[in-house]
C-alpha cells in the first residue's frame with residue numbers, strides 16, 4: 001500500500017510522460033513507437049532526425065508499474081478460455097492502433113482465474129467491456145486510487 005501510494009504521488013509529477021524533456025521527434029528503442037508533434041504514433045519509418053528514447057509504456061513495463069488490472073473469474077471462463085483470450089487479444093490490437101501506449105504486459109492464468117496487467121487504465125476498461133459484451137456475466141470497475149488506476153473485475157459462474 002505504501003509503495004503504491006508513493007508511486008501515485010510520483011505519477012502526479014508525471015514521470016512517465018516526459019513530454020517536456022523528450023526530444024521531438026523521437027523513436028522508442030524498444031518498441032519502435034514514434035513521438036512526433038507531441039503525440040505517440042506507430043510509423044513505418046521514423047522521421048530522419050528522430051532521437052532514441054524509452055517510451056512511457058516501455059518504462060512502465062520495465063518497472064512493472066501497471067495502470068490497470070483485470071481479473072476474470074468463473075466456470076464460464078474455464079469453459080470458453082480460448083474465445084475469451086481471443087477477445088482480449090483483439091481488443092488490445094485495436095486499442096494499440098490508436099493509443100500506442102495502451103498495452104497488456106502481464107497475464108497470469110490459473111485455470112478459473114486470469115489476472116491481466118495493462119500499462120494504462122483505458123485499455124483495461126475496454127477489455128472488461130469487450131468480454132462483458134460478448135459473454136455477459138458481471139462486470140465491475142473500481143478506481144481504488146483515483147482515476148489513474150483501474151481494477152476491472154468480470155465473473156460468470158455458469
Ligand SMILES: [Zn+2]
Nearest residue numbers: 028031055058
Ligand atoms: Zn516503447
